[in-house]
Amino acid sequence: MPMSYPKEVRQQAILEYSEGRISISDLMRTTGCARGTIERWLNLEGITRRGRRQNYNYHCPLLSKDKLENFLVSGRYKYNEIGQLEKLCNTCGEYWPADTEFFYKDKHATTGLNAHCIPCYQEKVHQRTLESS
Numbered sequence: 662m663p664m665s666y667p668k669e670v671r672q673q674a675i676l677e678y679s680e681g682r683i684s685i686s687d688l689m690r691t692t693g694c695a696r697g698t699i700e701r702w703l704n705l706e707g708i709t710r711r712g713r714r715q716n717y718n719y720h721c722p723l724l725s726k727d728k729l730e731n732f733l734v735s736g737r738y739k740y741n742e743i744g745q746l747e748k749l750c751n752t753c754g755e756y757w758p759a760d761t762e763f764f765y766k767d768k769h770a771t772t773g774l775n776a777h778c779i780p781c782y783q784e785k786v787h788q789r790t791l792e793s794s
């Protein structure tokens with residue numbers, strides 16, 4: 662039964678958990694799944710038991726369906742040939758995989774990722790220190 666749980670509903674539940682709106686107990690109640698099963702789902706999404714995302718694994722921040730659709734329509738995000746989600750860098754204008762290997766995390770950004778890819782961001786910071794010295 663737990664494994665046949667609809668993936669979309671599961672994703673939604675995980676999203677709500679990661680945003681702190683529901684607890685693991687809520688997840689257990691609504692899904693009827695054991696704590697171990699739920700913790701496995703969360704691990705797969707890179708979310709620790711306290712809802713904190715792990716730093717040592719690259720991950721793509723979870724987006725709500727609406728946000729993702731908006732980003733795809735506006736061109737901020739796109740899917741590449743192999744179905745991987747990519748994000749546009751505001752500086753170099755290129756698409757890179759929308760995860761923390763290519764973009765720094767940014768909890769204030771609606772995407773959860775910095776607007777500039779890591780090399781562009783580092784370049785900016787470097788320039789700023791040159792200008793201020």
Ligand SMILES: [Zn+2]
Binds near residue numbers: 752
């Ligand atoms: Zn860039």
